[in-house]
Amino acid sequence: MLHEVLSKEACAECRFCCSFRRQSLWEVPDIPLELMKKYPVDASGKQISYLIQENNGEKFAVTDLRNSYQTEDPEEEAACPFLDSKKGCTLPEEEKPFDCKIWPLRYMRMEDGTEAVCLTPTCPEINQVPPEKMKRLVEDGMGEKIRDYAREHPGMIKEYKEGFPVLQEISGK
Ligand code: SF4
Known part of the structure; x- marks a missing residue:
């Protein structure tokens, strides 16, 4: 939606918003429950762990990255399971979370x-x-x-x- 100011190329190279430090886990995108059911595994076949959350009366899923950190370093980032390090987001554009x-x-x-x-x-x-x-x-x-x-x-x-x-x-x- 922001292609006017953000080029696809710049986003594909950066991917800052697809990896999360522990303190940024609140930024992990909301995922509709139907999408969660459609994607039990990532592009490599690895099981995706989800958490069900509720906010303002609406239930949705978020990917659970809490066990993805390898160190105690607060600056360490854990990547969204839909992120391919070479290709970027593996979800089709129409299924990308609104966030x-x-x-x-x-x-x-x-x-x-x-x-x-x-x-x-x-x-x-x-x-x-x-x-x-x-x-x-x-x-x-x-x-x-x-x-x-x-x-x-x-x-x-x-x-x-x-x-x-x-x-x-x-x-x-
Ligand atoms: S769903 Fe796609 S665009 Fe959104 S954080 Fe994950 S990899 Fe990035």
Whole structure:
């Protein structure tokens, strides 16, 4: 969805958003339960471990990476089981989790209960895009698409985290 500012090539080379430190496990993408059932194993045939979670009344799955770390180093990253180190994401585009499609945007609930489209501040590629350009992109319709998805899938709404710039405040239900 963000091809206007993020080239496929840049993402394919980087893959920052497909590997997670322990402290970033909350960023592991939400996966619809049907998709979890469709993919019990990864592209190499290895069993994928999932956790069922519930947020805002919606149940979904996340891949369970907690046992994937080899060291105690907090900087160690564990890769999403759908990531192929050479080819990138092995899921077809239409099955990619919505969280991945909109990365590095996040739909968040602010402390006062309002909602907003925010930007993950750590994406190395987006950090090279002028903030005004990102804001324009979101205000020109992308924010509404994300809001509409969040209305149907409230599990994706994350609690606001300090340091995430707000690109669009969402008013009304
Ligand atoms: S599902 Fe695909 S795009 Fe999303 S984190 Fe995993 S490998 Fe990356």
